[in-house]
Amino acid sequence: MTMRPFIHINCAMSADGKIAGEDRTQVRISSEEDKARVSGLRRKYDSILVGVGTVVADDPHLTVKGASYDTNPIRIVLDPHGRTPDEARVLNEAAPTVMVTLEGCDREWDCEETIRMGKETIDLPGVMEALGEDIGIESVLVEGGGRTISEFFRAKLVDRYTVFVGGLVIGGADAPTPCDGSGWVSEDGVKLELMDCEVLGNGALLTFEPRFRIGSSQAGERTCSC
Ligand SMILES: NC(=O)c1ccc[n+]([C@@H]2O[C@H](COP(=O)([O-])OP(=O)(O)OC[C@H]3O[C@@H](n4cnc5c(N)ncnc54)[C@H](OP(=O)(O)O)[C@@H]3O)[C@@H](O)[C@H]2O)c1
Known part of the structure; x- marks a missing residue:
């Protein structure tokens, strides 16, 4: 049986459903309480994954405050065409990094591992299987952005989806949303089961599980105590 990691998507959106400004710049959406939650979440996960769009737009560290190279989660970047700059923070020495790119991309990075698939x-x-079986990663926290999240939903590779809805409106028809990309869903969309709803400061955290997961027996599906 093939084993893939437990996959948890987490993001923060405004009350009008945007995850950043129309110019793709970062907007402070999370409350202090939500920031503390995300920090705790990162400590529990083996790895944190983002798309290259987030690396280019936000240049995140993807680390846990106070953690070392050995105790930080592994950082994973989906970068099919090799757009991650050499000086990006995800490539610094604060934590191990796995770059994921296309077979035809010959870009090299100074990182722990490069998967070309x-x-x-x-x-x-295939990448999730490789992370589980070859690297021993048991849990992945997907932190965005919208295109990357949509690819995980499209592939039905989602075990848990949490979204913090912050008390602000960002506006803009072209501002990114939690599930962007080219769109693929049937007229029914992807059905989710609401598992929990919690007030966290001036916003609410919604926890969902996709219906395609509930009662399913996907090969290698893992559960997580995170
Ligand atoms: N509020 C939040 O929680 C939050 C979190 C993270 C990011 N953000 C915001 O989200 C925005 C970035 O989102 P985004 O959608 O532009 O970027 P993204 O999802 O971070 O990265 C998208 C890019 O990653 C690559 N990619 C991802 N999955 C792929 C797959 N399965 N196959 C092939 N390529 C794949 C593609 O690269 P190529 O284009 O090279 O093909 C794609 O364009 C920024 O504005 C950022 O501030 C918000």
């Missing part, structure tokens, strides 16, 4: 687009199920 997929011809036209990254083979997400």
Whole structure:
């Protein structure tokens, strides 16, 4: 049986459903209480994953405050065409980093591991399997952005989806949302089961599990105590 990690998508959106400004710059959406929650979440996960769009837009560290190289989660970046700048913070020495790119991309990075999988687009199920079986990663926290989250939903590689809805309106028809990309869903969308709803300062944390997961017996599906 193939084993993939437990996959948890987490993001923060405004009360009008945006995850950043129309110019793609970062907006402070999380309350202090939500920031503390995310920090605790990161400590529990083996790895944190983002798409290259987030690396280029936000230049995140993807680390845990006070953690060392050995105790930080592994950082994973989906970068099919090799757009991550050499000086990006995700490539610093604060934590191990795995770069994921296309088979045809010959870009090299100074990082722990580079996975080259997929011809036209990254083979997400194959990558998840490789992370689980070859690297021993048991849990992945996907932190965005919208295109990356949509690819995980499209591939039905979601075990838990948490979204913090912050008390602000960002506006803008072109501002990114939690599930962007080209769109793929049937007219029914992806059905989710609301598992929990919690007030966290001036916002609410919603916890969902996708219906395609509930009662399913996907090969290698893992549960997580996170
Ligand atoms: N509020 C929040 O919680 C939050 C969290 C993170 C980011 N953000 C915001 O989100 C925005 C960035 O989102 P985004 O959608 O532009 O970027 P993204 O999802 O971080 O990265 C998208 C890029 O990653 C690559 N990619 C991801 N999955 C792929 C797959 N399965 N196969 C092939 N390529 C894949 C593609 O690169 P190529 O274009 O090179 O093909 C794609 O364009 C920024 O404005 C950031 O501030 C908000």
